[in-house]
Amino acid sequence: MTSEKRDARVLNLYDQLIEIEQRLIPTGLHILGQPSDPAERADMLRMIASFDRPEAGVRALPDLVCDGLGLERYEEILRSAPRDEVSRSKQQRIDGIVSESAREFVNKGTDAAVKFLETNANVPSDQAAPVFAMLEGISRQLTTNNELESLLRALRGEYIEPGPGADIVQNPSILPTGRNTHAINPYSIPSTVAFARAEPIARSLLERHVAEKGSYPRAIGLVLWGLDNIKTHGEGVAQALWLLGVRPVRDALNRVTEVVPIPLEKLKRPRIDVVMTVSGIFRDLFSPTVQLLDKAVRTVALLDESPEMNYVRRHVSEEIQDHREFDEAVTRVFSNAPGNYGTNVNFMVMDSQWEREDTLADLFVTRKCFAYGRDSAGRSLDGQEARVAMDRALARVEATYQNIDTFEIGITDVDHYFEYLGGISKAVETRAQERPSIYLSDSLSRDARVRTLEETVRLETRAKTLNPKWYEGMLKHGFRGVAEIENHVSNTFGWSATADAVDDWVYTEVAETFALDEAMLDRLRSLNPHSAQALVTRLLEAHGRGYWDVDEETLEKLRDISSSLDDQIEGVA
Numbered sequence: 001m002t003s004e005k006r007d008a009r010v011l012n013l014y015d016q017l018i019e020i021e022q023r024l025i026p027t028g029l030h031i032l033g034q035p036s037d038p039a040e041r042a043d044m045l046r047m048i049a050s051f052d053r054p055e056a057g058v059r060a061l062p063d064l065v066c067d068g069l070g071l072e073r074y075e076e077i078l079r080s081a082p083r084d085e086v087s088r089s090k091q092q093r094i095d096g097i098v099s100e101s102a103r104e105f106v107n108k109g110t111d112a113a114v115k116f117l118e119t120n121a122n123v124p125s126d127q128a129a130p131v132f133a134m135l136e137g138i139s140r141q142l143t144t145n146n147e148l149e150s151l152l153r154a155l156r157g158e159y160i161e162p163g164p165g166a167d168i169v170q171n172p173s174i175l176p177t178g179r180n181t182h183a184i185n186p187y188s189i190p191s192t193v194a195f196a197r198a199e200p201i202a203r204s205l206l207e208r209h210v211a212e213k214g215s216y217p218r219a220i221g222l223v224l225w226g227l228d229n230i231k232t233h234g235e236g237v238a239q240a241l242w243l244l245g246v247r248p249v250r251d252a253l254n255r256v257t258e259v260v261p262i263p264l265e266k267l268k269r270p271r272i273d274v275v276m277t278v279s280g281i282f283r284d285l286f287s288p289t290v291q292l293l294d295k296a297v298r299t300v301a302l303l304d305e306s307p308e309m310n311y312v313r314r315h316v317s318e319e320i321q322d323h324r325e326f327d328e329a330v331t332r333v334f335s336n337a338p339g340n341y342g343t344n345v346n347f348m349v350m351d352s353q354w355e356r357e358d359t360l361a362d363l364f365v366t367r368k369c370f371a372y373g374r375d376s377a378g379r380s381l382d383g384q385e386a387r388v389a390m391d392r393a394l395a396r397v398e399a400t401y402q403n404i405d406t407f408e409i410g411i412t413d414v415d416h417y418f419e420y421l422g423g424i425s426k427a428v429e430t431r432a433q434e435r436p437s438i439y440l441s442d443s444l445s446r447d448a449r450v451r452t453l454e455e456t457v458r459l460e461t462r463a464k465t466l467n468p469k470w471y472e473g474m475l476k477h478g479f480r481g482v483a484e485i486e487n488h489v490s491n492t493f494g495w496s497a498t499a500d501a502v503d504d505w506v507y508t509e510v511a512e513t514f515a516l517d518e519a520m521l522d523r524l525r526s527l528n529p530h531s532a533q534a535l536v537t538r539l540l541e542a543h544g545r546g547y548w549d550v551d552e553e554t555l556e557k558l559r560d561i562s563s564s565l566d567d568q569i570e571g572v573a
């Protein structure tokens with residue numbers, strides 16, 4: 001290996017370490033009624049202060065530090081950091097100062113934090129003070145906690161004050177917790193901010209595909225969820241509109257009810273065909289948005305543009321040449337049958353009730369092949385079954401994608417990510433006869449990034465499942481903590497089953513950390529033998545289904561552990 005190559009490799013490794021280190025990792029479960037501890041609070045406040053808060057009239061701390069140190073804009077530093085060592089060390093310096101100031105604030109108060117920034121980064125006190133004044137209010141709300149009292153009041157049938165549903169970093173006005181979470185007016189989305197934020201993410205998504213595959217994806221399969229679009233005021237929806245190359249238009253009542261095409265000269269790229277699978281919750285909460293998305297596809301399909309620059313029109317024309325009706329050819333918004341929710345792919349995987357991966361793909365389509373929107377005559381489709389239309393639309397998909405908008409829940413924390421994004425990816429793979437590129441974005445950080453699924457699985461594994469800080473945090477919760485560790489392993493397995501996206505080392509290190517380490521195994525089995533057993537069984541299943549290449553000796557040990565856990569459980573029962 002040349003020394004240049006070696007240096008590049010070391011730098012890349014270093015980047016990955018920093019990325020893991022900087023991830024905000026929940027270090028335990030939330031206990032109802034219990035406020036966060038000071039270290040968590042400092043982490044949370046640092047994240048909150050890393051964004052401009054125009055509503056409070058304060059600027060982001062990293063920007064203030066950049067100004068104080070006479071550096072270029074923080075955004076520019078973030079952009080160059082992956083390629084340039086000088087920018088990287090600047091970023092580290094800025095982030096270090098910001099973190100330290102948050103700790104000063106939590107431990108010693110506003111004056112100390114303001115003084116710290118003045119001394120260490122020349123940030124004028126009249127600029128830092130308003131930031132910490134804002135953080136004081138948020139910090140107070142983080143330390144008072146009415147959750148138990150609200151729960152009791154709710155159980156007594158008393159009135160609970162409403163509060164918005166959002167991510168705390170995105171919108172600190174969700175505090176105090178313990179309120180009655182409400183959604184948003186569906187006609188208000190996508191908000192102007194969401195539409196603006198979605199543009200660079202949609203662009204990065206397409207750039208990433210071009211870099212890896214050499215061309216734009218002709219069609220992308222999207223997953224849209226309800227809660228996410230409440231939290232972000234429609235960022236996922238806005239990304240879909242950008243991919244199609246249309247902008248939302250508000251009517252006289254300020255409701256988003258129309259779209260207009262962004263001219264191709266401005267867009268400077270083809271319009272991408274999007275196949276949308278929306279959750280049942282999204283369908284219920286965002287009925288006008290479902291109509292808007294359907295209308296957007298129909299509008300784009302009818303534009304008089306070349307098939308090279310308008311993939312929706314191209315695909316619809318192909319379908320019509322193939323003797324399909326326009327209304328069938330243009331269907332792109334799919335969800336469950338009315339009154340139904342979920343894909344059930346997660347249940348099938350968790351219960352090991354499948355033999356072939358095709359079964360998972362077919363289950364996804366069976367659950368999700370119901371069309372929403374309006375036909376050319378203006379009649380509501382009302383969720384009628386459209387399996388053929390969905391199969392044909394999925395067969396053209398080259399990439400699948402979901403927007404992740406929160407630090408709190410990642411792709412191995414719950415089984416819903418693999419049931420949806422994994423489910424659609426497997427459905428595409430079996431219909432297109434080729435595995436799609438699978439992407440996720442991380443829209444909440446300042447340097448919003450698009451990652452492949454494989455990268456995201458590695459990052460989540462390193463940051464959570466195999467991170468002692470994470471699993472020790474879980475183990476403090478005893479029985480439930482072991483169940484959480486097992487959940488992560490099973491959810492990771494879900495990404496093998498639906499997308500073959502898990503490296504062998506992940507299972508190897510899970511086995512070494514939680515099963516083959518005797519002291520750890522003893523802890524797990526004394527806290528929760530059932531989950532310990534489920535974890536070991538899942539590892540054996542990963543091998544049995546061909547997702548984990550491992551030596552016979554390790555397997556033998558795991559089988560022994562499994563039978564000794566069986567004995568223990570039977571003795572307990």
Ligand code: BEZ
Pocket residue numbers: 224225226227228279280281282416
């Ligand atoms: C949703 O918000 O749409 C959703 C929430 C949990 C699981 C799946 C979807």
Ligand code: MG
Pocket residue numbers: 502503504546547548
């Ligand atoms: Mg493999």
